[in-house]
Amino acid sequence: MTYTNEHKLLSSVQNERVKLWASLLEKKHRDRQRLFIIEGIHLVKEAITAGADIEAIVYDADKGLPKEIVELQSKTASFTEWFKATSNVMAKCTGTDSAPPIFAVMGKLKTNDEALYKPNSLVVVLDGVRDPGNVGTIIRSADAVGADAVLLGKGCVDLYNPKTVRSTMGSLFHLPIVEGELKPYIERAKQQDIQIVGTSLQATQHCYAYNWKQGSWLVMGSESDGLSAEIETLVNQTVIIPMKGQSESLNVAMATTVLLYEALRQREF
Structure with a gap:
């Protein structure tokens, strides 16, 4: 000592x-x-x-x-x-x-990619989310609901940006966070029958009707650009968060948190 x-x-x-x-x-x-x-x-x-x-x-x-x-x-x-x-x-x-x-x-943190592919895994995948506060908050929410991992694609803010680190409030030490090209990871997940879930204003299924008990990777894009065209083609389930008031949308961290807590509700309660 x-x-x-x-x-x-x-x-x-x-x-x-x-x-x-x-x-x-x-x-x-x-x-x-x-x-x-x-x-x-x-x-x-x-x-x-x-x-x-x-x-x-x-x-x-x-x-x-x-x-x-x-x-x-x-x-x-x-x-x-x-x-x-x-x-x-x-x-x-x-x-x-x-x-x-x-x-x-x-x-820098050592991570195990295999955490992404646990049976019935719940993983958050971020595609081009550049705001450090949003990325840090999403990692914190993923930790809070017991998600298996967070996957950060190219174009996302650096995980080790001081603002990102502060926004995680320590959650970056609690679950695996993987950085890399999204397509190969998602393709492997689909081979294992994991559902790739995105949000869409055109979706016919609201987020409370989707079965979050199955293996699900929630893919979220930036607020300004949404998902990249390449990643959007890999999504095989889309959901919409219903809104009763006049707000057009939620920010990406808030929307991700709403969806993760519905997954937690279905899986645990």
Whole structure:
């Protein structure tokens, strides 16, 4: 166990380690280093509890190590390094004027594609959803209903974008999240009789009539463009969310959550 008074102080934004961490605010550097940053007590706590690959934990030297994290120090791996840092270093690495009291440098998550193909799997598939808040919220909703996985296609916002990570509220540590070309994954799912479900204003079946107890992959596109033409041709079930009021539509995160909770209701209640 590493004790608080042994943690090295980082005081200069010119420190090579600090410059590396600050570079992780950009996708190209996250991809190159296979690292990303999580911010705040809740996310760091979730990462430690999940046994995630944490390279370093850094906290504000003036505020001290948060008590919630002190209690979890012994649960971190032996290779996790601990640092305290000045406020300017904290701000540099998190890209914010009001820096969090703690952040962690993580290795990118390891995922198992086979989680997608569990019997009667419930998987959320995102096609070109670019808003980080929406993607993070969808991952959080998928976690909440006990979905088997989330699959992010090309054109989606980077899973490790700081805004996406914050929006997941730690759910990215709770279920497999796979990134890749959607077509081969969907084609394999169809070979296993998994239903590929999309939403459509022209659908004749509302979402409460569809049988969500069967293996179902819910495919959602961006609010502006919908599903790409290639993915739309692979959908073999379409549903519509009924609306009683005058709103034309729900945003993609809200619509996905409504559909996932209907799946949960049918499967569990």
